Amino acid sequence: MLKLFLFVIFKLHKYVKRLHYRDQYGRNILFNEQGELPTDIIMFNRMFYPNTANPIRISPVASFKNALQVDEYYQVLQEKITWKNGTIPQARCNEKCPPGYHKAAKNSIHTCCYGCVPCSDGEISNTTDSEICYKCPDDEWPDKDRVKCVLKMYEFLSYRDDPLVLVFLSISLLLCIKTIVIIGIFIYHWETPIVKANNQTVSFILLTSILLSFLCVFLFLGRPVDITCMLRQVSFSIFFSIAVSSVLAKTVTVYIAFKATKPGSSWNRWVTVRLSNSIVFFCSSVQVLICVVWLSVSPPYQEYDMSSYPWKIIIQCNEGTVIGFYSVLGYMGFMAAVSFHLAFMVRTLPDSFNEAKYITFSMLVFCSVWIAMIPAYLSTRGKYMVAVEVFAILTSSAGILGCIFLPKLYILLMKPDLNSRKRMLQKSVS
Structure with missing residues (x-):
């Protein structure tokens, strides 16, 4: 059955690569000699309104031949855009977890949303958005920020301090x-x-x-x-x-x-x-x-x-x-x-x-x-x-x-x- 399917595709390919038609914007669409369909990368504006399930697509913003042109376009665009408070908004539903905390899953439909939970007693995390906390050695204890382990205090009736x-x-x-x-x-x-x-x-x-x-x-x-x-x-x-x-x-x-x-x-x-x-x-x-x-x-x-x-x-x-x-x-x-x-x-x-x-x-x-x-x-x-x-x-x-x-x-x-x-x-x- 698979051999039959591949045979049909091979026979039809020589006819498909000769196709010539116009798209909805009136552009001629032609296959090249390798049978490939060269297309531009088109960037659209999409806007969401309340009580609407689907976004509304506005006219194209720009068209690019390859991904390299997209990167160049973004570099120019970032220099021209002025963001509120001088910070670029992030596509996140919560802030990053600081050191001393670890990520914990939330009951949300969005898998990218998570909560930040302090490390338990005896544990630290010294990186942002840490997945887990790490336990200190037996002779050490976390500092007050729970970002590093410090030596435990020794207690006895000391001649010097007590x-x-x-x-x-x-x-x-x-x-x-x-x-x-x-x-x-x-x-x-x-x-x-x-x-x-x-x-x-x-x-x-x-x-x-x-x-x-x-x-x-x-x-x-x-x-x-x-x-x-x-x-x-x-x-x-x-x-x-x-x-x-x-x-x-x-x-x-x-x-x-x-x-x-x-x-x-x-x-x-x-x-x-x-x-x-x-x-x-x-x-x-x-x-x-x-x-x-x-x-x-x-x-x-x-x-x-x-x-x-x-x-x-x-x-x-x-x-x-x-x-x-x-x-x-x-x-x-x-x-x-x-x-x-x-x-x-x-x-x-x-x-x-x-x-x-x-x-x-x-x-x-x-x-x-x-x-x-x-x-x-x-x-x-x-x-x-x-x-x-x-x-x-x-x-x-x-x-x-x-x-x-x-x-x-x-x-x-x-x-x-x-x-x-x-x-x-x-x-x-x-």
């Missing part, structure tokens, strides 16, 4: 100086009755552990690294355990001393300095063992948190295992609760200097601070999580220091006449 660090440093140094002064005063009055009360060696250990607790705050400040992440939790937990163990030893000493005052009591053999020292050593050793297991199984390490805030990277310490972290807190809380319970029981004993009432207040402050710290710690992120822990360390350590040692300092410095064995025995008898 005023909160300056506050913590000032408070920690001030408390360290205060603790050193108290240690010096106690050493100067080492052999006096008020210092000897409830074992001056345990008091010295308690003061030293409180001083080290204030100093370990420096491990929480600055940019964290793997070694500081391990040292900060281990040091604070061990120093605090020694402090709470010392308070527990003092409480047990007061409790046993009260029991031993009864005639024929079997508690007399337990009222020794060795008992207090053994309690401090044993309770602290348990915490050290917990820390060793924690570091052996899953030690804390530095990590970059990129998910909490999309525009910044939080440099923080991962605790390794939550069980280890809450085990050291739970053990300290257990010892503090035991100390509080025993001290509360013997707080009203008729003694010349009953330290139990001050231990009760100190453990009340300690427990209140750390119970309030846990929900605050879990509800914050980034540097503020570290700030909550630092605040808890400073507050609880200062509470123990003030509640237990300020009454003794008052007697040593303001009422030295009460710091004698005779006066203390007279007060006890009365």
